[in-house]
């Protein structure tokens with residue numbers, strides 16, 4: 289999904305539904321919430337949606353099934369999912385409404401860059417956070433690669449319940465893969481399609497079995513609160529982020545979240561456009577803030593020069609210099 293700057297101001301509260309977070313001084317401050325859905329509710333959501341399949345990672349991509357985001361948007365727009373609180377944002381046909389809807393109902397292109405990069409990164413047994421997860425493909429990718437525990441965070445509870453949780457439930461039907469292992473070529477001879485190309489999956493009745501979900505937790509809320517989610521009692525070995533650097537106003541909170549939640553030896557992998565035209569965010573501005581704070585080392589490990597320039601960067605805690 290191409291990044292499209294179509295920011296609109298927050299509409300009146302009645303358009304934004306019951307779950308709309310209180311907006312403070314132009315920026316939302318969605319309260320922290322953990323989400324769980326019953327098996328029955330998950331099956332209802334899967335039955336109401338259209339399941340598709342994406343190729344994620346490489347060189348031999350994993351097949352990851354997910355709900356069609358366009359249909360879900362339509363359902364939310366038409367009030368079929370009343371109470372989820374995004375219909376105002378969706379009706380405005382905007383990819384982002386800062387402080388109300390932060391774009392989690394689309395799958396953004398840097399997700400595919402990061403998954404391809406992660407194909408060569410060992411994730412078995414790791415505690416992983418998919419920060420700003422949207423559809424949750426990166427977290428699901430980590431689960432498929434044997435991560436011990438994966439937590440998902442999105443600004444919007446509606447995204448977590450409508451998309452992320454059902455997508456993880458879909459994954460429960462898939463065979464676990466050994467870390468670093470690749471899914472056997474099961475594309476029925478259609479090999480050669482570019483990663484990220486959508487195909488309708490063969491029909492299969494949704495019947496998630498207990499499995500992947502028991503290794504996952506799901507949170508919504510603003511980064512200004514998310515850093516305190518575990519009260520210091522739990523840290524992540526790996527934090528994954530894709531397309532989360534568009535808004536420089538959030539960099540301070542984002543840095544705090546990483547500081548609070550990354551384990552001492554952990555690594556942040558982030559994928560981003562080099563520059564988000566129109567809003568000013570991008571890797572260089574974020575890198576300046578990180579360097580200024582002197583908490584993390586940050587380095588660009590891959591540049592993708594294909595249309596709008598994108599890159600992948602890693603962060604880890606600065607090591608004390610030995611004398």
Ligand SMILES: C[S@@+](CC[C@H](N)C(=O)[O-])C[C@H]1O[C@@H](n2cnc3c(N)ncnc32)[C@H](O)[C@@H]1O
Nearest residue numbers: 390391392395396420421422442443510511530
């Ligand atoms: C453009 S979407 C990217 C979604 C997904 N990572 C992808 O690549 O498809 C940006 C995500 O960052 C998260 N986000 C942005 N600003 C946030 C904030 N201030 N607090 C919490 N989450 C935020 C939202 O959850 C949103 O889903």
